[in-house]
Amino acid sequence: MLTAEQMGRITTRISHEILEKNPGAPRLAVVGIHTRGAYLGARIHKTLCEIGGHDYDAGAIDISFYRDDVAARGAVGVIPGGTPQPVVQDTDLPFDIDGATVVLVDDVLFTGRTIRAAVDALFDFGRPASVQLAVLVDRGHRELPIRPDYVGKNLPTALQERIAVRVVECDGVDEVVLVRKEG
Amino acid sequence: MPKRDLISMEDLSRGDIELLLDTAESFLPVLERDIKKVPTLRGRTIINLFWEPSPRTSSSYDLAAKRLSADTLVFRGTGTGAGVNVERGEALKDTAITMDAYSPDIIIMRHPSAGACRTLSANTTASVINAGDGMHQDPTQCLLDLFALRQAFGRELKDLKVFIVGDILHSRVARSDVMGFRMLGMDVTLVAPPTLMPRGIEQMGVTVEYDLTNLKDADVVYVLRMDAERAEPGSAYLPSLREYAALWGVSRARLRPGQRVMHPGPINRGAEITADVADDDENLIAHQVFSGLAVRMAVLYRTTVGYSDTSAEEEVL
Numbered sequence: 001m002l003t004a005e006q007m008g009r010i011t012t013r014i015s016h017e018i019l020e021k022n023p024g025a026p027r028l029a030v031v032g033i034h035t036r037g038a039y040l041g042a043r044i045h046k047t048l049c050e051i052g053g054h055d056y057d058a059g060a061i062d063i064s065f066y067r068d069d070v071a072a073r074g075a076v077g078v079i080p081g082g083t084p085q086p087v088v089q090d091t092d093l094p095f096d097i098d099g100a101t102v103v104l105v106d107d108v109l110f111t112g113r114t115i116r117a118a119v120d121a122l123f124d125f126g127r128p129a130s131v132q133l134a135v136l137v138d139r140g141h142r143e144l145p146i147r148p149d150y151v152g153k154n155l156p157t158a159l160q161e162r163i164a165v166r167v168v169e170c171d172g173v174d175e176v177v178l179v180r181k182e183g
Numbered sequence: 184m185p186k187r188d189l190i191s192m193e194d195l196s197r198g199d200i201e202l203l204l205d206t207a208e209s210f211l212p213v214l215e216r217d218i219k220k221v222p223t224l225r226g227r228t229i230i231n232l233f234w235e236p237s238p239r240t241s242s243s244y245d246l247a248a249k250r251l252s253a254d255t256l257v258f259r260g261t262g263t264g265a266g267v268n269v270e271r272g273e274a275l276k277d278t279a280i281t282m283d284a285y286s287p288d289i290i291i292m293r294h295p296s297a298g299a300c301r302t303l304s305a306n307t308t309a310s311v312i313n314a315g316d317g318m319h320q321d322p323t324q325c326l327l328d329l330f331a332l333r334q335a336f337g338r339e340l341k342d343l344k345v346f347i348v349g350d351i352l353h354s355r356v357a358r359s360d361v362m363g364f365r366m367l368g369m370d371v372t373l374v375a376p377p378t379l380m381p382r383g384i385e386q387m388g389v390t391v392e393y394d395l396t397n398l399k400d401a402d403v404v405y406v407l408r409m410d411a412e413r414a415e416p417g418s419a420y421l422p423s424l425r426e427y428a429a430l431w432g433v434s435r436a437r438l439r440p441g442q443r444v445m446h447p448g449p450i451n452r453g454a455e456i457t458a459d460v461a462d463d464d465e466n467l468i469a470h471q472v473f474s475g476l477a478v479r480m481a482v483l484y485r486t487t488v489g490y491s492d493t494s495a496e497e498e499v500l
Contacts, residue, residue, distance in 0.1 A: 125216065
């Protein structure tokens with residue numbers, strides 16, 4: 001669905017859009033959502049600093065402890081084709097959240113529940129001035145009133161389909177592919 | 184998902200142990216920030232049922248549950264109250280039925296009788312976590328010991344040489360530790376007076392010694408509490424506490440520099456351990472207490488969500 005080249009163009013474009021939407025905001029911070037959102041967030045942050053000429057804050061957040069389906073979940077395996085993931089990853093927000101403009105970054109926007117959890121997690125660290133959302137792929141099927149501010153690509157999907165975003169940092173390749181869900 | 188208990192270290196695979204320790208590690212940053220609480224177990228009910236007085240362990244569990252936003256109830260039995268020790272099985276069954284009225288998700292129990300947690304589990308829909316049952320097991324003690332060891336020696340504990348010294352016979356901590364330490368490939372030696380060494384314990388893959396001659400070979404010296412009652416007249420285990428302290432007490436003179444000392448608490452100074460060793464900053468005793476909180480959070484979390492990987496997958500959310 002997306003090649004490495006297209007992914008590169010998208011992160012660059014989103015970086016420009018972020019700067020355009022937040023002119024002169026000194027307290028801008030990019031926070032990626034683990035796992036792949038964190039890598040994409042780091043890329044956007046890097047580009048943002050280059051083109052904005054400013055050393056913006058960056059961080060990563062893990063939402064495992066904030067999920068809303070702790071009860072409903074049975075055993076969930078590793079994503080097919082993905083690498084085994086560490087249990088729960090570090091939430092690292094090495095800056096003052098209070099008053100910051102935080103751009104959350106995730107790979108795929110689907111039901112919106114991950115974002116709900118990420119916003120909750122963020123507010124346990126402080127009170128940001130505003131929170132914006134950047135996603136590489138918006139696949140639709142929202143279950144919550146959540147809307148992205150920056151979208152790489154809209155990919156309308158069927159519910160039984162699955163979007164796999166792969167990034168060099170943990171999958172060895174940059175690509176977005178459509179996979180049918182087995183079972 | 185069927186309910187999952189943690190009653191003995193036998194309930195865990197090596198992979199489960201690693202996962203619990205990794206999970207505990209991920210709770211450390213939560214414990215350091217301003218809001219030391221995550222909403223993971225919001226709306227869950229966790230009951231602490233302590234038939235033996237153990238304010239430290241029960242508060243560690245209670246705080247762990249609260250840090251995960253669960254609602255907690257603490258029941259403290261005296262251990263001598265009517266209906267508790269008498270006809271244990273039936274009394275416990277009635278307790279379980281009473282507790283079930285509150286629809287608990289997890290019951291944490293400490294009980295003076297080995298096997299009590301299995302009895303409880305058979306009579307409740309809640310998951311049961313053993314916080315110590317008689318001379319049988321204390322799995323979270325073993326997990327927190329492993330966690331403290333990991334903090335001190337790194338993730339790879341294979342071939343680490345541990346000497347466990349003291350009243351092995353009556354110690355549930357020793358039984359859990361031997362199992363867990365062996366599962367992670369550690370080299371375990373048990374040292375005790377012959378009267379306090381369980382027969383056949385070699386079958387658990389440990390070396391048995393009856394004096395401290397080789398203590399300096401150890402990387403870690405794990406000292407068990409020596410209860411004064413073992414030396415009381417008529418007990419037949421020890422002639423006197425002084426004799427135990429003289430022959431098996433862990434003192435500075437018996438240790439070499441660099442050896443790390445552990446103790447599950449509460450310490451009986453002057454009996455199994457000398458004050459200077461207990462007060463030494465190099466020992467891991469304070470680490471063990473701190474590890475308890477993170478490890479118990481991990482156990483409560485994994486008991487609820489399961490022992491498989493639960494990293495964020497977009498297909499679920």
